[in-house]
Amino acid sequence: MNDLMSYLDTVSAETERALDKALPAETGMAERLFAAMRYSCFSGGKRLRPGLFAATLELFGRELADYSCFAAGLEMIHTYSLIHDDLPAMDDDDLRRGRPSCHKAYDEATAILAGDALLTHAFCQFCRVDAAAEAKLAAIDTVAYAAGIGGMVSGQMADMQGEEQNIPHTMERLEYIHRNKTGMLFEASVLSAAILCGATAEQQALLRDFCLQLGMAFQISDDIRDAVKEAAELGKAPGSDERNGKLTYVTLLGEAEARLRLQQAGDAAFALLEKVDFGNTARLAQFVSFCLERV
Amino acid sequence: MNDLMSYLDTVSAETERALDKALPAETGMAERLFAAMRYSCFSGGKRLRPGLFAATLELFGRELADYSCFAAGLEMIHTYSLIHDDLPAMDDDDLRRGRPSCHKAYDEATAILAGDALLTHAFCQFCRVDAAAEAKLAAIDTVAYAAGIGGMVSGQMADMQGEEQNIPHTMERLEYIHRNKTGMLFEASVLSAAILCGATAEQQALLRDFCLQLGMAFQISDDIRDAVKEAAELGKAPGSDERNGKLTYVTLLGEAEARLRLQQAGDAAFALLEKVDFGNTARLAQFVSFCLERV
Numbered sequence: 001m002n003d004l005m006s007y008l009d010t011v012s013a014e015t016e017r018a019l020d021k022a023l024p025a026e027t028g029m030a031e032r033l034f035a036a037m038r039y040s041c042f043s044g045g046k047r048l049r050p051g052l053f054a055a056t057l058e059l060f061g062r063e064l065a066d067y068s069c070f071a072a073g074l075e076m077i078h079t080y081s082l083i084h085d086d087l088p089a090m091d092d093d094d095l096r097r098g099r100p101s102c103h104k105a106y107d108e109a110t111a112i113l114a115g116d117a118l119l120t121h122a123f124c125q126f127c128r129v130d131a132a133a134e135a136k137l138a139a140i141d142t143v144a145y146a147a148g149i150g151g152m153v154s155g156q157m158a159d160m161q162g163e164e165q166n167i168p169h170t171m172e173r174l175e176y177i178h179r180n181k182t183g184m185l186f187e188a189s190v191l192s193a194a195i196l197c198g199a200t201a202e203q204q205a206l207l208r209d210f211c212l213q214l215g216m217a218f219q220i221s222d223d224i225r226d227a228v229k230e231a232a233e234l235g236k237a238p239g240s241d242e243r244n245g246k247l248t249y250v251t252l253l254g255e256a257e258a259r260l261r262l263q264q265a266g267d268a269a270f271a272l273l274e275k276v277d278f279g280n281t282a283r284l285a286q287f288v289s290f291c292l293e294r295v
Numbered sequence: 296m297n298d299l300m301s302y303l304d305t306v307s308a309e310t311e312r313a314l315d316k317a318l319p320a321e322t323g324m325a326e327r328l329f330a331a332m333r334y335s336c337f338s339g340g341k342r343l344r345p346g347l348f349a350a351t352l353e354l355f356g357r358e359l360a361d362y363s364c365f366a367a368g369l370e371m372i373h374t375y376s377l378i379h380d381d382l383p384a385m386d387d388d389d390l391r392r393g394r395p396s397c398h399k400a401y402d403e404a405t406a407i408l409a410g411d412a413l414l415t416h417a418f419c420q421f422c423r424v425d426a427a428a429e430a431k432l433a434a435i436d437t438v439a440y441a442a443g444i445g446g447m448v449s450g451q452m453a454d455m456q457g458e459e460q461n462i463p464h465t466m467e468r469l470e471y472i473h474r475n476k477t478g479m480l481f482e483a484s485v486l487s488a489a490i491l492c493g494a495t496a497e498q499q500a501l502l503r504d505f506c507l508q509l510g511m512a513f514q515i516s517d518d519i520r521d522a523v524k525e526a527a528e529l530g531k532a533p534g535s536d537e538r539n540g541k542l543t544y545v546t547l548l549g550e551a552e553a554r555l556r557l558q559q560a561g562d563a564a565f566a567l568l569e570k571v572d573f574g575n576t577a578r579l580a581q582f583v584s585f586c587l588e589r590v
Contacts, residue, residue, distance in 0.1 A: 029471050030449035032456055037444075084411060089403035108384035109455050112407065113448050116379060119411065120443030123418050127436035133428035140435070141422035148415030149332075153408050154325035160404050161327055176324050 004051075004286040011054045011071070012047040014064050018072035022125055036106045036114035037121075040079050044097045048287075049074040049189040055283035056193035056207070059276070066130065067196060070139070073125030074189050077147050080118040081185075083111050085156065119147075131196045139192035143185075151184025162247065169247045175216075177247070183215030190284075203278055210284070213269035217291040220262040223248035224295040227255060259295070266292045299346075299581040306349045306366070307342040309359050313367035317420055331401045331409035332416075335374050339392045343582075344369045344484040350578035351488035351502070354571070361425065362491060365434070368420030369484050372442050375413035376480075378406050380451065414442075426491045434487035438480075446479025457542060464542045470511075472542070478510030485579075498573055505579070508564035512586035515557040518543035519590040522550060554590070561587045 019041050026034040050071035054064040064071060086093040086101035087108060094104050103111035126140045146152065159177045167173065190211050194204055227250040245251075249258040269288045273281040314336050321329040345366035349359040359366060381388040381396040382403065389399050398406035421435045441447065454472045462468065485506050489499055522545040540546075544553040564583045568576040 026444075028449075029453035029456070029468065030444075030475075033444070033449060033452040080411075084407055087407065089407060110452070112379055112382065112384060113452050113455075115411075116375075116414065117443050117448040119414060120439050120448065123439040124436055124443070127432045127439070133432055136432060137422045137428055141419055144415050144418035144422065148412050148419065149321075149325075149328070153412040153415065154323075154328060157328040157405070157408050158324035160408075161324070173324065180325075 004290045007055075007283065007286065008046055008048070008051045011051045011064060014054075014068050015047055015050040015071045015075055016042065018068035018125075019075065022069060022072050022076075022121065032106065032110055033113055033117060036102055036110045037118055039105055040083050040096075040102045040114060041076065041118070043099055045075075045079075047075060049078050049185060052186055052189040052284075052287065053193045055287065056190045057197065058283050059279040059281060060194065060197035060199065061279060062193075062197055067193070069125040070129040070192065070196065073122035074143070074185075074192070076118040076122040076125065077143070077152075078185065080115040080122075081147075081152055081156070083115040083118070087111060090156075090160065129196070132198070135196050135198060139195040142191050142195060143188045146184040146188035151180045151188070152182075155179070155181025155184070169252055171252065174247050174249065174252055178219040179212070179215065182219060183212065186215050186218070187211035203276075206272060206275060210269055210272040213265045213272060214284075214288055214291070217262055217265040217269060217288060220249045220258055220265065221291040221295045223250045224255065224258055224262065226250075228295075262292065262295065299585045302350075302578065302581065303341055303343070303346045306346045306359060309349075309363050310342050310345040310366045310370055311337065313363035313420075314370065317364060317367050317371075317416065327401065327405055328408055328412060331397055331405045332413055334400055335378050335391075335397045335409060336371065336413070338394055340370075340374075342370060344373050344480060347481055347484040347579075347582065348488045350582065351485045352492065353578050354574040354576060355489065355492035355494065356574060357488075357492055362488070364420040365424040365487065365491065368417035369438070369480075369487070371413040371417040371420065372438070372447075373480065375410040375417075376442075376447055376451070378410040378413070382406060385451075385455065424491070427493070430491050430493060434490040437486050437490060438483045441479040441483035446475045446483070447477075450474070450476025450479070464547055466547065469542050469544065469547055473514040474507070474510065477514060478507065481510050481513070482506035498571075501567060501570060505564055505567040508560045508567060509579075509582055509586070512557055512560040512564060512583060515544045515553055515560065516586040516590045518545045519550065519553055519557065521545075523590075557587065557590065 023034065023038050023041060025038065053067070053071050053074055057064055057067060082096060083102045085091050086096055087103055093101055095101060099105070102114055106114070123140065123144075126136065126143065129136060155177050158173070159181060161167065162173060162177070187208060190207050191204055194207055199207070226248065249261065253261065266288050270285065273285055318329065318333050318336060320333060348362075348366050348369055352359055352362060377391060378397045380386050381391055382398055388396055390396060394400070397409055401409070418435065421431065421438065424431060450472050453468070454476060456462065457468060457472070482503060485502050486499055489502055494502070521543065544556065548556065561583050565580065568580055
């Protein structure tokens with residue numbers, strides 16, 4: 001776990017250099033927009049998506065330094081989703097990573113616009129990476145679909161609809177929400193790197209299967225942590241999901257079964273990495289270990 | 296003006312076919328999202344951006360039918376901007392084109408997500424048009440910049456900041472807002488078509504100059520119409536901008552001076568089209584005539 005954390009520190013530094021370059025601190029008539037964009041982009045976070053992107057580049061023998069603006073774009077998309085999710089009309093969260101969320105630090109209109117601008121500007125970053133044009137287009141399409149109707153936005157919609165309308169908790173619903181809301185952008189972070197490196201369709205398919213298991217392991221471990229860990233560590237009261245009737249792996253299956261499923265997903269992810277014969281998977285394996293070890 | 300209207304009808308039909316194909320009516324767990332996206336995309340509107348895109352294709356001897364998914368993407372971006380602009384935290388408009396705006400027909404969370412999804416899905420459409428890969432990337436970069444920090448979002452931010460903070464009305468501020476909020480996406484609609492058709496840097500520069508004047512003519516004519524036309528025709532009370540202290544060409548300059556500036560912008564736009572020696576500019580000229588004739 002420490003290995004992954006120090007790797008993510010390196011990835012984070014590289015990604016932040018690219019973010020800093022891509023987000024100039026404008027002092028013109030829209031300065032509030034630029035300030036809010038930077039506020040949310042430089043507020044910590046593990047940079048997991050750039051990390052998965054970088055780990056996949058490593059698998060193909062490439063370096064993040066040569067693709068850092070693509071990683072910055074992925075982080076912009078993740079950051080926009082957090083800003084919009086925190087809005088009063090959505091999850092209504094006043095805090096994000098221990099600081100006021102964007103609409104509290106600025107205001108709602110600015111937060112909506114900062115999210116919109118980060119999402120849009122991400123696509124400028126993708127266009128500007130130095131790679132083969134056809135591969136870039138395929139990578140952009142993959143990310144746009146995963147961040148939009150084919151993933152993140154659909155997942156958030158299903159999550160909101162479920163909570164508002166008291167739709168019964170089922171495994172099918174839980175998996176739809178997490179697969180789309182979180183899993184698809186993880187997958188797109190891996191696949192876009194693979195595509196930029198010229199991965200074959202078979203290589204992409206194997207990595208897609210791996211991401212499905214990794215995403216599940218990540219989400220289950222997140223739910224277990226939330227259910228059992230100390231308030232101080234997470235910044236929210238332990239077991240709050242259960243009290244709020246939130247749909248999680250732990251509230252649906254109980255902690256013991258959730259731990260079993262986590263181990264199964266982790267094992268499946270490792271097994272898929274063993275099938276990879278086109279590069280060193282050590283870095284990607286660290287992400288799986290991270291999920292297993294953090295609970 | 297009638298010529299342009301019938302042309303826009305044709306463009307609209309073609310664009311709507313592409314929108315219909317791009318926006319499947321999903322019946323899964325995020326069905327509310329898809330319904331809201333379609334509700335806002337199929338609610339009328341002149342389809343000016345697809346129209347400018349198509350008119351530029353025509354200039355280069357190409358047909359919209361071969362690039363209609365790109366036009367659909369431009370319209371998705373325009374539609375998302377209307378949905379988000381109408382939100383309570385922004386302009387707080389309950390009506391759009393005589394129908395409940397998206398957050399009234401659905402709810403705020405759904406409207407935020409429908410806007411996010413339309414913006415994101417637009418980039419899938421751009422990637423999927425049949426054109427040279429390098430040209431597509433340049434066109435996507437141009438649109439993303441114009442729709443984001445280099446245009447639309449910055450313009451909306453400056454507009455909101457100006458109204459909230461009672462920033463003094465100046466011509467510089469008015470031009471910044473309109474150039475960015477509306478003008479840049481007009482320009483990107485023209486330039487993206489030109490780029491997809493392989494336009495040279497000089498041709499692009501000439502079209503960019505044209506768009507600056509066209510955008511100005513469009514905005515001034517919009518402001519004049521709002522100041523003088525009947526409530527029934529516009530759906531809002533005439534002269535409401537003046538009463539609300541809104542910054543417009545008419546409130547800033549008076550109607551006579553605004554009409555003079557409209558004519559000047561129109562003349563300049565026509566003069567720029569005369570310099571075009573690489574195709575038939577009749578269709579683009581109709582957009583200028585439209586601005587001059589509608590007041």
